[in-house]
Amino acid sequence: MSALDYSNDPKRGPHPLIVRKDAPYNAEPDITDLVKNYITPEEYFFCRNHGPLPDITESKHLIEIQGIGIENPTHISLKDIKENYEKSSVMMVMQCAGNRRDGLHKVKHTKGVIWGPGALGNAVYSGCRLRDVLATVGVTTKIKNLSKLHVAFESVEQCEEDKCYGSSIPLSKALDEFGDVLLAYEMNYSTLTRDHGFPIRVVVPGYIGGRSVKYLKSITIQDYESMSYYQRRDYKILPENVLDEDSANNYWCKVPSIGEYNVQSYVCNPADGMHEAAIANQKVQGYALSGGGRSIQRVDVSGDDGKTWTTAQLYQPAAEGDNCRVWGWCLWTATIPTKRNVRIVSRAVDSSGNVQQEYPVWNYRGVMNNSWRTVDPHTIEMSNI
């Protein structure tokens, strides 16, 4: 693979994101900033790239649409998308599958950008519905063998691991009347920036961010998942016994790719959840979310290593909206007593009764970490520190 050229990446002045990797640019906010707003402003929104940022001229950009069930493959322009399709908005969490990878990396070496707990944000995306676009090329839920079909997306983004970024989702998710999958050209009511996929990206609510392909250049209906590296050899929860690249090679094809993410929460303020002194009435803030449109029904917070728990106050306007599923996150607060040098932890329960497990279940790619305990890097033992 030829070396990638990052010279045309946007110049970045001083800004509040913590850079996890320079090239490609990967950065996340400080978590105390993250929970300041229910809708995450772009300045506090994590950036995840797999290569140099494309610099696309909107008026010249076309998206190719082809594959099973499409008699006449076509190209669609941004003008067409903006003028001829109903504009729709969805408020949703964008969360990287590697959010909180650092927690698993402390257990054992993982592969990937070592994200902290800030690789997510809650935004309003606007654009046209993917199902509306597919309907105009004749693809509807009446298509034969729907349960076996996928929609594959390719990106203009040149990448480190593959010729371009690519991914797919089940066609049924794309066509689901309550699935809210968009081809988005706005984020938080402004034109997408290059960091977030200008001029157009897919947004797949309730799924890991890796499926929301940026800089979209093609849409293909096919009877297999995307052949992309990012679908086939990445973003999978490998079993605990897979420790390295060699043994992973025997497992990629046996393990399903991740779609929906799991139930999650984190203490964001105080930032490290730690104190040198016990505090009787510590105000604690954090986030909680779950995949697939599931809302949060409860968050428990503990200042004494999980012995006792206090029920948090939830702020979750996404659950009161007009969407039939809940794609936005939940911010929560609690006031609890804390102990000296004991980390405050939170434990969320989603609307399906799923609970965050106590200890991390390690996996080589370090994805979907949602345990409420973390590992003390000094002792490399499970602990509440």
Next chain:
Amino acid sequence: MSALDYSNDPKRGPHPLIVRKDAPYNAEPDITDLVKNYITPEEYFFCRNHGPLPDITESKHLIEIQGIGIENPTHISLKDIKENYEKSSVMMVMQCAGNRRDGLHKVKHTKGVIWGPGALGNAVYSGCRLRDVLATVGVTTKIKNLSKLHVAFESVEQCEEDKCYGSSIPLSKALDEFGDVLLAYEMNYSTLTRDHGFPIRVVVPGYIGGRSVKYLKSITIQDYESMSYYQRRDYKILPENVLDEDSANNYWCKVPSIGEYNVQSYVCNPADGMHEAAIANQKVQGYALSGGGRSIQRVDVSGDDGKTWTTAQLYQPAAEGDNCRVWGWCLWTATIPTKRNVRIVSRAVDSSGNVQQEYPVWNYRGVMNNSWRTVDPHTIEMSNI
């Protein structure tokens, strides 16, 4: 409430179910029987009743349909349902929210029938789609304020706690093209028996059994959940601090009712997962499932108290079917070394990356227990026994 008369309940000869309560009749199979078949035969299918079994004459039975969006309330007969609507089948798990309540009851007193791990089964139900019936009275996804509407069901069943059994689901679940909600008149290709709701019942795939109302007598579209005891004061995950009926009274209205169930698995063979001697190659069998159409991606099995885990072989034909969601369960087998007097445990991961938590999170109604550890009743401490 007047005393209920159980004299017309079916006479029950010797049969393989373990009776948890006589009147109303509540019984579950031995778990080694339960995993003998992928499709659970009726003889091994748990029975959950809230009162005397109705004895309905099919030819005289009508279902009332009324409420928001229905200009002309109507009654529909079984003949109409069978002759004028397309017959559809769904293979799905029916699981009581109280399955494995015994595990929580050992932690602290819970309210309800003390079910073991056999209050579930995997069946093929056949009938007409609820959405087809609703379409004929003018209720479709075009209805105003869909996200705020519910379908309430009432049963002919007279109950201990309310005038009749009743429950509701979000209207969007009923209308969801991929939701597979049926008005079923067959189970495993035979006419429903009285135990399972003859002549007609609702089946709501991916939801707790309590929403699949038997002996259906009315369907109402309304802008609030069912007012029934079973929706409002039962089948909710109360916080851990709610210890009794009095404190529960302050919480019922604050806690959401359960819809989808959570990720679950259990070791069924050997039955108690215990041995008096260590065995090098113990064959272990069990079940795994998750709610909301999520499949099982992995089951880990441990014979050494969770120190090491072996990946089980999964048998999950439901995931290969024509449905876009997975409603059937997963049976699994593993061969592992076991230790003397150490209980074998299993831990499932569903397609959304949710994992069973290690320790039970107790709740007063003893619902949705999916921990992989249980409590040793002799020591009343958490343990792997």
